[in-house]
Amino acid sequence: QKEVEQNSGPLSVPEGAIASLNCTYSDRGSQSFFWYRQYSGKSPELIMSIYSNGDKEDGRFTAQLNKASQYVSLLIRDSQPSDSATYLCAVNPQSSASKIIFGSGTRLSIRP
Amino acid sequence: ETGVTQTPRHLVMGMTNKKSLKCEQHLGHNAMYWYKQSAKKPLELMFVYNFKEQTENNSVPSRFSPECPNSSHLFLHLHTLQPEDSALYLCASSQGVTGGTDTQYFGPGTRLTVL
Secondary structure (H helix, E strand, C coil), X not given: CCCEECCCCCEEEECCCCEEEEEEECCCCCCEEEEEEECCCCCCEEEEEECCCEEEXXXXXXXXXXXXXXXXXXXXXXXXXXXXXXXXEEEECCCCCCCCEECCCEEEEEEC | CCCEEEECCEEEECCCCEEEXXXXXXXXXXXXXXXXXXXXXXXXXXXXXXXXXXXXXXXCCCCEEEEEEECCEEEEEEECCCHHHCEEEEEEEECCCCCXXXXXXXXXXXXXXXX
């Protein structure tokens, strides 16, 4: 079982709709969870971090965490073409505070 | 700009060459990282330095040799690489605190091609 799993996509969403990206992780003791966005040919940039169960909203982005189900998701409301990118889920395992395990990413495409 | 710079941005080298990648962070962080990103693969952690001490070596071949002279600078020395080492090499930094809340900030990466 992979430590952090994501559907590789591509996920195609019409402009203006809600894009939903999902991630599961294997280390039940993980405490910190991150969503990074990576445009083609660029480096990852942090979008959201979440540490406790529930929802965390920042503008058009909402991160959702369910530790019991070992599941974290990212919702993007009012999707724009500029949201087209690969979204990386990352988890900070219990074993190391400075180590982050990345998923392989979900490629999101927003169609006009 | 994230406050993490990397040079060079592109590098082409032969298998017998020796080269070095440089990373510098201007964020006052204490932890620095090297990652490898190959096509269709997740980001692979290579090395972690906390307060200049190496705390993680993710079974990286010895042809990759990291150096961290201070908390702001990180090098990756390369020698006798293989074509399969061609990838995007990313440097990142974080505050380096414990507690599992360490957000990492990435540099722009070095695109390495080994001929």
